[in-house]
Structure formats: structure tokens, C-alpha cells
Amino acid sequence: MDLFFDSIQSAIALLLTRDPELLNIVWVSVKVSALSTVIASLAGIPGGFLIAYSEFYGKRLLLTCLNTLLALPTVVIGLLVYSFISRRGILGPMELLYTQKAIIIGQVILIVPLICSLTIAAISRIDTRYRKTALTLGATQKQMALVIIKEARYGIGAAVIAAFGRVIAEVGISMMLGGNAKGFTRTMTTAMALEYDKGEFVLSVALGLTLMSIAFAVNMLFHFFQGRTRVDAV
Amino acid sequence: MLYKIRKMTKTFKNRTILNLEQLDIEKGEIYALVGANGAGKTTLLNILSFLDKPHTGQLDFCGEPVLYGNQQLLKLRRKVVLLDQYPILFTGPVWKNIEFGLKVRSIPRAQRKKRVEEVLNLVGMGDFFHAEGHKLSGGETKRVALARALAIEPEVLLCDEPTANVDAENQAIILNILQQINSEQKTSIIFATHYLSQMRKLASHTLTLEHGHLSQQKKENSYICTVITRKENGLLCFLNNAVSLFLAGNNHPEVEKGTKIHIDPRRISIGKSKNSLAENTLRGVVVKIEQNNTLIGIDMDCGLRIRVILTKDEYRDLQPQVGEKLQIGIPDEAIEFSP
Numbered sequence: 124m125d126l127f128f129d130s131i132q133s134a135i136a137l138l139l140t141r142d143p144e145l146l147n148i149v150w151v152s153v154k155v156s157a158l159s160t161v162i163a164s165l166a167g168i169p170g171g172f173l174i175a176y177s178e179f180y181g182k183r184l185l186l187t188c189l190n191t192l193l194a195l196p197t198v199v200i201g202l203l204v205y206s207f208i209s210r211r212g213i214l215g216p217m218e219l220l221y222t223q224k225a226i227i228i229g230q231v232i233l234i235v236p237l238i239c240s241l242t243i244a245a246i247s248r249i250d251t252r253y254r255k256t257a258l259t260l261g262a263t264q265k266q267m268a269l270v271i272i273k274e275a276r277y278g279i280g281a282a283v284i285a286a287f288g289r290v291i292a293e294v295g296i297s298m299m300l301g302g303n304a305k306g307f308t309r310t311m312t313t314a315m316a317l318e319y320d321k322g323e324f325v326l327s328v329a330l331g332l333t334l335m336s337i338a339f340a341v342n343m344l345f346h347f348f349q350g351r352t353r354v355d356a357v
Numbered sequence: 358m359l360y361k362i363r364k365m366t367k368t369f370k371n372r373t374i375l376n377l378e379q380l381d382i383e384k385g386e387i388y389a390l391v392g393a394n395g396a397g398k399t400t401l402l403n404i405l406s407f408l409d410k411p412h413t414g415q416l417d418f419c420g421e422p423v424l425y426g427n428q429q430l431l432k433l434r435r436k437v438v439l440l441d442q443y444p445i446l447f448t449g450p451v452w453k454n455i456e457f458g459l460k461v462r463s464i465p466r467a468q469r470k471k472r473v474e475e476v477l478n479l480v481g482m483g484d485f486f487h488a489e490g491h492k493l494s495g496g497e498t499k500r501v502a503l504a505r506a507l508a509i510e511p512e513v514l515l516c517d518e519p520t521a522n523v524d525a526e527n528q529a530i531i532l533n534i535l536q537q538i539n540s541e542q543k544t545s546i547i548f549a550t551h552y553l554s555q556m557r558k559l560a561s562h563t564l565t566l567e568h569g570h571l572s573q574q575k576k577e578n579s580y581i582c583t584v585i586t587r588k589e590n591g592l593l594c595f596l597n598n599a600v601s602l603f604l605a606g607n608n609h610p611e612v613e614k615g616t617k618i619h620i621d622p623r624r625i626s627i628g629k630s631k632n633s634l635a636e637n638t639l640r641g642v643v644v645k646i647e648q649n650n651t652l653i654g655i656d657m658d659c660g661l662r663i664r665v666i667l668t669k670d671e672y673r674d675l676q677p678q679v680g681e682k683l684q685i686g687i688p689d690e691a692i693e694f695s696p
Contacts, residue, residue, distance in 0.1 A: 252445040259406055260458035261435040261509060264427060274448060 126324065134329030144306075145326065149333055152310040155223050156291040159230035164283050167235045171242025171282075172268055176254075186243070192236035197229075197295030204229045204300055221302035226310070229296035234286040241285060245278025246271060277349055284345050288338055358420060359384045359513065359545050360405060365414030367400055367569075375400045375411070375569045382547065384419075387539050389560035390549040396566040398549040399442070402515045405547065406439035435462065438509060442517040442549075444502030446490030451482070451501050454490050458509035476504040479537075481530055496527030503534060514538070516548040520555065532559055557647070557654060577664050578625075582618040582694070594618070600660040603637055605689055616694055622666040624691035627655065627675065628684055637687040639663070643677050657685055 137145055174185065206212055208219040208228070219225045253274050257267040272279065294312035301308030303317060311330045318327040360382040367375035375397040382388060390398050403409035404416065407423065407430050416423045418433060438458075446454045452473050459469045477483050480500040485493070493501060499519070506514060519535065520528040536559060538544045550556055556563055565572040580596040587593075591605040596618065641659030648654075653672040655665045665685060667675070677683060 250445055252441055252443070253447065255408055255439075255441065256445060256447075257457075258408055258434060259437075259439040260461065260505065261431070261438075262457075262461045263431060266461050270447065 127328075130324040130328040131332070133325040134332055137325065137329045138333065142329075145329060145333070147306055148309050148311055148314045148330065149337075151223065151308065152291060152312070152334075153337065155226050155297075155310060156230065156287055159227045159234065159290045160283060160287045162227065163231045163234045163238050163286055166231075167238030167282075167286075168242050168272070168279060170235070171239040172246055172272065174239065175243045175246040176268075176271075186240075189236045189240045189243075193240060195233065195236070197233060197293045198299065200229050200232050201296045201299030204232065204296075208300070220300065221304060221308060223301065223308055225300035226297050226308060229300045230290040230293065233293065233296060234289055237289060238282050238286050241282030242275075242279055245275040245282065248278065249275050280345055280349065284341060287341060291337065292334065358382070359418070361415075361417035361420075363415040365404070365411045365416060367397075367404065367409070367411050373569055375404070377401075377414070377569075377571050380564070380571055382545075383562075384545055385539075385543045386545060386562055387535070387560045388545075388547040388562045388564055389556035390547060390564045390566065391551070391553070391556055392549075392566035392572075395568075397569040398566055399517055400569075401566065402439060402517050402547070402549060405513075406437050406515050407433045408439065435509070436511060437513040437515065438506040438511040440499075440502055440506050440514065440516040440519060442521055444498060446493070446498060446501060446505075449490060451477070451485050451488050451490055451493075454501060455505045455508050458505065462509065472508050476508045477501075479507065480504045480534060496523045499523055499531060500527065503531060507534075507538060510542070511544065513545045513547070516546065518550060519548055520550070520552070535559060561651075577622050578620040580618050580620075580661065582616050597661050600639065602639070602687065604692060605637070619693045620663065620687055621691045621693070622654070622664045623652075624688060625663070625665045626686040626688070627657075627665050627667070627677070628686070629675075630684060637689075639685050639687070640682060641685060643679050643681050643683060646677065646679060657683065659685065 174182065174189075204225065205220070208214045208217065208225055210220070219228070249271055253270055254267055257270040262270065292312060294316055297303070297308070297310045297313045298316065301310065301313065303309050303313040309317075311334050315327045315330045315334075318324070318330075358381055360380070362377050362380040364379075365375065365377045366373055390401065392398050400409065404411055410425050418436075423429075423433065447457065452470075455473045455476060456469045459472060464472070474483070474486070477486060480503055482497065482500050482504060485497065485501065490498070490501065503519070514535070516535070519531050523531065532555060535546055535548070539546050546559075548555075548559070581598075583595040583598065585593045585595055585601060591603055593601060593603050595601055639657075639659040641657035641663065643655055644658045644662070645656035646653065651669065653667045653669060655667065655677060657663045657665060663685060
């Protein structure tokens with residue numbers, strides 16, 4: 124237990140002194156994860172809405188595929204993207220491998236199904252009378268979609284938060300596609316794995332604490348806005 | 358002509374839920390849509406509000422055939438509004454709910470605010486401008502939803518059970534508003550209801566749906582007819598086994614057991630003496646007098662209850678009193694048979 128408490132003590136000291144290496148790792152992690160989440164949301168939320176509100180042949184199969192993709196291991200995505208962006212891959216000339224862009228591509232693939240599925244679930248729970256009411260009051264299809272998305276905003280917000288949590292905590296994609304290059308593609312999770320391998324627990328624990336704090340802060344922020352909107356509504 | 362429907366069907370899971378051979382709906386009138394649960398009232402209202410489309414048949418609106426492309430539908434939906442049986446308000450304050458229809462039509466903000474205030478005052482909810490939609494009671498929600506529908510000044514207002522689950526006070530308010538906008542703005546109104554009293558009070562026409570079909574059976578003055586004797590010059594029948602009536606002429610259909618007979622209340626003549634009346638006369642006591650829109654309904658107890666409808670002028674000439682004994686005359690053209 125001494126090792127654990129000593130590590131925590133040293134980690135807190137490291138955080139309080141705002142160690143430049145630590146801050147850089149945190150910055151890369153947050154930046155990459157935030158960009159992945161934004162891009163995936165831009166694709167996943169409208170995609171989820173369309174799937175939820177359309178009737179087409181094979182919809183059930185598509186939903187099953189989306190749910191299956193939720194269980195896709197990060198290393199599988201890493202391998203898949205690697206095969207496209209490595210020097211021998213068809214996107215090799217773009218020199219994406221071991222860049223932050225590569226991590227973002229992999230992470231977007233990881234969380235688009237998650238955002239899409241949770242958006243479908245959130246929108247499916249919305250009363251169909253909202254759609255009917257918006258249309259009979261003269262809304263266009265786009266205006267109607269905005270009404271539905273507004274009514275489902277808490278569910279969609281939760282989907283985005285869950286997606287952010289998923290990417291900021293993943294290690295497989297960041298390691299395989301980012302390469303864990305110091306000061307460039309080293310994220311919190313890859314750094315933790317490296318420090319663990321080296322037997323250096325202090326930085327690992329400090330990063331773990333930071334990671335948990337970020338996840339906690341993001342959730343608090345979401346609940347704060349959710350709560351405030353609900354209080355306003357009451 | 359507002360709506361013209363020809364050979365329209367709507368099916369759901371291989372079951373025909375609406376099958377209308379012919380239906381014409383006039384502009385500026387109030388129509389009551391009656392029928393049991395599952396008769397197809399809501400389905401018809403959804404089709405008339407262009408939120409749903411029939412599987413077969415023709416629907417014309419204002420003389421033009423309805424086309425189901427997104428742009429054409431948007432144009433039509435902006436003339437017609439449907440008030441749901443259980444309306445739902447969007448999250449947010451009442452004023453935002455009401456201005457929704459105006460905002461999607463790109464009406465300027467100042468004009469929107471003015472209109473929101475007008476319609477809120479019209480439904481007696483002027484103090485609820487900033488209230489949250491989700492905090493309102495059922496009756497208040499219906500009134501706000503009605504205000505939201507009226508804000509856009511629709512040509513046609515379709516209401517699915519406008520007073521269902523609403524207390525008596527709110528019912529009266531809603532019915533008065535419907536009557537007011539029909540008479541002042543000439544808004545055509547079609548409303549589904551289970552209440553015959555509302556149908557009589559508000560509607561100038563009644564559409565009866567039975568299992569998806571437009572029923573010929575009228576709700577007023579419908580009786581079971583039993584033939585006593587068939588003569589050369591007509592039939593002598595028993596109505597509801599209570600009153601005998603002679604139906605002159607020899608072209609009456611074969612009357613089977615359980616055949617319904619309908620006496621059109623507008624064609625029945627009423628007077629103090631027998632002389633001025635048609636051949637089939639009955640004597641009865643006035644038991645109820647009520648005003649139905651621009652007409653006066655008089656319920657006569659002649660051994661069975663028969664309703665007579667008079668114009669205001671006819672009523673003024675006759676001046677009937679409750680309890681007074683009067684004669685009614687039933688001409689042959691007032692009688693219809695239905696199986």
C-alpha cells in the first residue's frame with residue numbers, strides 16, 4: 124500500500140508544480156479526444172436521427188451492425204486504419220501514420236457507432252406527437268428535425284459525453300496509430316502504459332488522477348447544464 | 358368545395374381502416390365527425406391534415422388534387438392545422454410554443470409577439486405568456502395548443518376530440534372559441550367527438566363513421582322499423598315497437614327485421630293543428646327546446662322521442678313552449694331506410 128500512497132502523494136506534487144511534460148500529455152489527449160468527439164458527433168447525430176426516423180429495408184440489420192460495432196476492440200480499429208495509412212496502404216502517401224490525425228481517424232471510427240446508437244435510442248424515446256405537431260404547424264422537415272433534436276438533447280448530450288469518455292480513456296488506437304511519440308502523439312493513456320512498463324508509477328498515477336478528474340469535470344459540466352435547464356423548465 | 362374524397366382507402370397491416378366511397382366537405386362550415394372508437398376518425402383527420410396519405414383513391418383540396426411531394430405537402434400543411442386529442446407542448450414557455458408556427462413561416466418578431474398576445478387573450482390565457490408549457494393542467498394545455506393552432510390563422514382547423522379529458526368549464530371555453538372563429542374568420546372546422554350534445558351545438562353537418570365507412574345512418578331520429586301490414590298504397594310500420602306510422606307509396610324497400618328508419622328532422626313539419634300538416638301525423642308534447650348554431654332543435658315526445666329542427670323564423674312564427682301539445686307531420690321525403 125505504501126507504493127500506492129507514495130505514488131499518489133508524488134503525483135499530486137507533480138500536478139501542483141504543473142510539470143511541463145505532464146501538461147503537454149494532457150493537452151494532446153484532450154485536444155485529440157475533443158476533435159474526435161466533435162467530428163464523430165457531426166456524423167453520428169444526424170446519422171442516428173435519419174436512421175431513427177426513416178423506414179427502409181434492412182434497418183434492423185443496420186441497427187444490429189451498429190450495436191455490434193459498439194463492442195469493436197480498439198486494436199482491431201488500429202489494425203484496420205493502419206492497413207490503410209501505413210506506407211504500403213492506399214492512403215500511405217498522405218503520411219498520416221504516427222500523427223494526431225491518425226489517432227483522430229481511429230477514434231472517430233470507434234465512437235461514431237456509439238453516438239449513432241445512443242442518438243437513435245434517445246430519439247426513439249421522444250413522443251411521436253412532437254413530430255406530428257411540428258409538421259402540422261407548418262415546419263419543414265429540417266425544422267421538424269431540430270424540434271426533435273432539441274427535445275432529445277439530454278439523451279444526445281449523454282451520448283456525446285459517453286463518446287468523449289470512451290476516446291479519452293482508450294489506449295489501443297492511440298498506441299498503434301499515434302506511436303506514443305513524446306511531445307507529439309503521447310496521450311495520457313499511452314504515457315501511463317509506458318511509465319508502467321518502465322516501473323515509474325508516479326507519472327502513471329498522476330496521469331490517472333488527471334484522467335479521472337477530466338472525466339469527472341466533463342460529467343459535472345453536463346449535469347450542471349442539464350440541471351439548470353430542468354430547473355428553468357420547472 | 359374544401360375537400361373532395363373519392364374511393365379512398367387506408368390500410369394498416371392488411372386491415373382496411375378507412376374506406377370512403379365519396380365525401381364532400383364545404384368551405385366555412387363546421388363538421389362533426391362521430392363514430393365509435395376505432396371507426397377511423399383519427400385516421401381521416403390525419404389524412405385531411407396531410408400528415409398521412411391514403412393508400413388508394415383521390416383527395417382534392419380547394420379543387421386541386423393533393424400531391425404528396427415534400428414541397429406540395431408543406432404548402433398544404435400551412436393552410437390546415439390539426440389539434441391533437443392529447444396535445445403536447447414543446448419544451449419552453451407558452452409564448453415560444455405559440456410563436457412556433459409563425460417562426461417557421463418567417464414572420465417578423467414584433468408581429469409574432471403581437472399575434473401571440475392576441476391568441477392567448479382569445480383563449481383566456483393572457484396571464485400565461487411566460488408560463489412553462491409542462492406546468493400547465495390538461496385543460497390549460499388544450500387551450501394553449503388551440504391558441505398555437507389559431508396563431509397561424511389556418512383556413513381549416515381539424516380537432517380530434519377537442520374537449521376530451523377537459524373539465525366542463527374548459528369544455529365550454531373551447532367550444533365557444535371554435536364557434537367564434539368559425540363565425541368571425543370563416544375558418545372551416547372539422548372536429549371528432551363522442552358527445553352528441555357538442556355535435557348538435559356546434560356542427561352544421563355530421564359525418565358518421567362506422568368501421569371505416571361513412572355511415573348513412575344519422576344519429577337523430579333513427580328507429581327500428583317493423584312492418585305491420587303492407588298495403589297497395591303504402592306500409593304500416595311500428596317504430597321501436599312504440600309508435601305506428603303509415604308510409605305512403607309503393608316503392609319502399611323490402612323491410613327486414615331490424616331495418617333502421619331515419620326521419621330527417623329538418624323535413625318534419627310542426628304545427629298547432631293537424632290540418633296544415635302532411636298525411637302522417639303524430640301528436641306529442643314538447644319536452645326540450647335548444648338552439649343549435651343558427652337552428653332550433655325541438656324534442657317531441659310522441660310515444661317515442663322525435664327531434665324537429667326549425668329555422669329561427671319558423672320558431673318565431675310557432676312560438677312553441679315546453680309542455681305544449683303539438684302535431685308533427687312526416688312527409689314521405691323525410692323518411693330514409695338503412696339496413
